[in-house]
Amino acid sequence: MTRHSKPLTVLLTDPTGGTPGLGLPPGSLVTETGDGPWHEPLLWVADGTAMPGAWARYQPVRDAVGLRPVLLQDESGIEEWWVGELHPGMMSDPGDHRAEDVLQSLWESAVSDAEEHQEEEDAAEAIAPFTGRWPGLASAGGAPVDPDATAGDVADGLIGPWLESPRLALVPVGRAADLPAAIGWSGPVNHESDVARLCAVLRSWEDRFGARVVALSHARLDLSVAAPPRSPDEALAVAAEHFAFCPDNVLQGYESIRLYAEQALPGNAHWTFWWD
Template identity: 75%
Template sequence: MTTRSKPLTAMLTDPMGGSLGLSLPPGSLVTETNDGPWPEPLLWVAEGVAAPGTWAEYVPARDVGLQPVLLQDESGIEEWWDGELDPGMMSDPGGHHAEEVLKDFWESAASETEENEDDEDAGETIAPFTGSWPGLAPPGSTAADPDTTAADVAKALVGHSLKSPRLALVPVGRAADILAAIGWSGPVNYENDVARLCAVLRSWEDRFGVRVVALSYARLDLSVAAPPQTLDEALAVAAEHFAFCPDNIWQGYESIRVYAEEALVSNPHWTFWWD
């Protein structure tokens, strides 16, 4: 049985968050999908569309245990965050180790890639790597402020990649755990337990200053305060991305090398999309 979120429980009778020191716009609580008599409040979602600076405006909510994130529903029906969230299906992110998770993912994705490649193209997709897990990338060497970077990325996304996002506040200690805390099922065709992805996000928080900025039905947007600065650094990170979300390479780039060159070098914004 999950423990009720104190901040969200307070907002049941105080929807503007005044007792928490917040001044929220009109919004509502989204509850857990279960058959119990008292569904668990999972997150608060604003009614109106977020402005470019909205994410940054609510960073102080972290002081009361609420992490800001932008939610985008391409269809406008809100189905995936109202009735489709089930954190009870997820394990604890703290029970997983990032490298073990990535190694497992890498071996599966590399094997599937090998099966689908023609003989003349064998090995090109994952080159310069082979089927063996190459290990974790070193931490980023040039770091900006993670919150400033996240605010800049969120501002750039609103109105462009995110046409009509809504601000949400999630009761979790660190942004990396948002996916499991709300029971997000975006990568369900690839991974049912997003707590394993959260373990990787925790590691990226520590090594690259990553922040979870936005979620949609099957898309995840991260800000990156310490992105790779050279091709060699980017290749090591790209290997992790291939393990984390093979569709990034399979459906958008010819190879890990091209992905590293075009999507990762000095880029403070990482996007993942699962088919």
């Protein structure tokens, strides 16, 4: 698993028992429960609700001690879902998977599921102009603005309108794309039980579009995107990947890949995914 080489307790404490100049607010360490192999805490979570600016404020700890910030949101009355719900031992390593292989497999499964649960004509319309054959990866986005600055802006925009009571968390992980698998997040379990496979896709989006994992909820993922698609053709190609990655985004939100591409993607620096 792609975790930091130093335990979280070492990264967050010095010999005197304090934090190494991070100025962290009151918070606590979260450790996996059950029979998993991790004996060290998985992440640190602030006690209080995050305010705008929190994500950007603690982003420098990534370079200082190898911790990456992420917002964690309670939703639907679920109290602190991350306590007892994180199982990294069940995940493989994102580096073991190729993004295109993962997306092709998920595409074929999503198309098959659409065909099974819809009339033939409706299923064809939902994935048009594509067919059951995987269309391949979208081209990389244009020259991105600063991905970290974009991530901070998206995080601030999420607090309040999208996330009512997010907590700031810090996770020892080498790259943001690996964060969900590193903590053993199981939000998409009904779609993909091994989140490391989805993290392989996140790595590819990180490379092609300057994407960053900004927030996690019980079954939702929010990304910032520094180089989103601009043209209709670019958006359509990316929409096909999103359909494979999270069919609910398309079928329950926009009904078709074409509409999703037109309405949700062009120039949008915030990608959000949720799994039913």
